[in-house]
Amino acid sequence: MIRATLPCLTLAAVLVVGASFANAAPAPAAPAAAAPAAPAAPAPAAAKVTALVKVVDGSVETRPALGQPWAPVQVGMQLAEGADLRTGFRARCVLDMTESLVQVGPLTVVRIGELRKDGDKIRARVVMKQGNAQAEVVRKAVASDFAIVTPSATLSVRGTRGIWCNFFPDLGGRYGLTRSGLIGVTSSTPPDNSTGVHPGEETDDAATLPVWLVAMWHEPPILDLFGLLPEERWAAMRWDTSTPFPIGLNGPNGSPLLGVLQTPPLHPSRGTSPNDTGVKGTTSTMYEPLYRGR
């Protein structure tokens, strides 16, 4: 019995070892027909261009990308797409982006979100976390592809040359023109308002009609629970007290009523989806770290 079993076991062991070697052996070369098809010729990528630093006043620092150390900016430096800039008190920096001249004002954190040559025009997106910026855009064609993007609005150029914007968290944004023309301000907040701004006018993050904004500033508040504007309704319901309400009961302004009647936030920095940056007109999620953290 043992004599009959031993050779079988030996043979089985040899087979197992052989099978394991066979598995460990390199796979045979796949036939040419089964090889994956060669990748198609890549589409002509948009050529990246750089921004030339023309003027530096005060304390201005830059870093080439997220995670890199900050370094002082000097005149003549070339800043590529993805570079961050931050300026100090009464500081400014002027960038030449080939078809646009951008002045980064004081107390500003911006990123050159996109800067590349796409066909016969240069696509430029200046992403601003906060601060002041002003831009002069060359009007070569009808469709210029320059925009300043803030967490709550996008300023696009529509046949104008000079635009300015001022945005700070919790304070909101102001957008306007430095020369004649028309710009489009598209709000990131529902319902995606868009409005035109003429010289001397300005609009805010919600792309409020400029004449409506002037009316809000200069008209006396209406103490009416059924007022047209949130400010009108809030004027009647404002709970002006220095005593905070318990957590959970207080609304945005300390009023217990406002917690119930709270409208969508005025300056949300993000959309609803994790991948939604809340920024319209952008094609990349590279703006997100600028808004969320260092």
Added chain:
Amino acid sequence: MLGRVWTAAALILLAAGWALAAAPPAPAPAPAPAPAASTDAQFFGELAYKDVATAADTARALTILVSEGTENGADFAAAKAYLAKQGVLPDGWLSKVAAEEPTDKGHLASLVCRALKIKGGLWMRLFGPQPRLALRECAYLELMAQGCDYCHVSGGELVGVIDRADRLRGRQTGRAPPKLEGQPSGAPEVKP
């Protein structure tokens, strides 16, 4: 035989210990260089990401505002001394709190009103820049957003308040912000 081995081992260990003891002591680590005071660009850039601005942040930002950028204000005590010398915090909130205390809107408004010498309306002229009155005045001047005076101030909001306060002071003193001049390199040539 075994005794000799033990003896040799003991001698080797003794020699090693003596060598270690006789070795020159490792040089003391050089004192770490004092951290360089951050630039105001770094300070304001990092402040923008803070959820709550502390009293030290407020003192430094106000020092930069009052001194028009000539003082750094990185040291909390020095910043408070400078602000006290400028008359910004006479017996005020900032002179009593710790550096890590959060800043609230009312006290920030009070400090801004003192820094810019804003007189305000009737009640503020009578009672001084109390937090509630100062916040109303700052909201009227569009320096701050309306809200409760006990709400904490975020870092970004503090930076915005400093920016707007400096703009207001510029309008009062006739200092115009620098204009953007020149043409981008891709501009078409102007034909005569």
